[in-house]
Amino acid sequence: AELQLLRAEKLSMTGKLARTIAHEVRNPLTNLSLALEQLKDEIDEQVEDADLYFTIISRNTERIGKLISDLLNSSKPKELQLEKQALNPLVREALDLVRDRLHLQSMSLVEGYADDLPDLSLDTDQLKIALTNLFINAIEAMKEEQGQLKVATYWFEDKICLEIGDNGQGISKVDQHQLFEPFFTGKKEGTGLGLTTVQNIVHSHQGSITMDSELGEGTTFYIYFDPEL
Ligand code: ADP
Ligand code: MG
DSSP states (O other), rough: HHHHHHHHHHHHHHHHHHHHHHHHHHHHHHHHHHHHHHHHHHTTTTTHHHHHHHHHHHHHHHHHHHHHHHHHHHHHHHHHOOEEEEEEHHHHHHHHHHHHHHHHHOEEEEEOOOOOOOOEOOOHHHHHHHHHOOOOOOOHHHHTOOOOOEEEEEEETTTEEEEEEEEOOOOOOOOTTTTTTOOSSSSOOEOOOOOHHHHHHHHTTTTTTEEEEETTTEEEEEEEEOOEE
């Protein structure tokens, strides 16, 4: 019961309270970073190890900043800006945001798009946020040179499926159970809010998301959309 309470608390944290806190923290954080930059130029020569201290300070302000923007993204958007549109071009646009990164790490990309999909009611910005989160998780799970990101759309029964797969490290069965929980992360610098965001966005489109993963083999996420909506 205690665990359930904790979960409820965590979930409400990603709601309105999170948004408020995030907004409130962002401004002072920006001021802090600006002041730090100013100070840096003046102090560098006078203080021993100044560089080290500045690195620590800026790494931590960056970390708070990332947490804040993830929090803002993860809380449900007030209202979706839905637009009837084709899914495939939107997926390709989202891929554009990570193409350089894939290229830099010598990872390959395999795309397969069904050409008989009806237009869907989608919020372009929100869906791009969701997809980028999945792409970046995939990239972070894969090895340089060997990584292969697979993106496909197709009909699955009466639903439209958007599949995002990688051949990365995979996720253990235990971790799979907590994957979508806010703040669950397996990364040193992770916020654990990416998949919470993805799930919120998919659900607000009345879609569903499932995944399948094998340790050492890779992970695939499946997002299903109802073409009638
Ligand atoms: P974060 O990326 O900040 O850790 P996420 O919610 O995006 O938070 O992901 C939560 C955790 O799920 C990750 O830390 C990682 O351990 C695991 N994960 C997510 N996607 C993948 C993937 N494609 N392959 C392997 N592990 C993954
Ligand atoms: Mg992530």
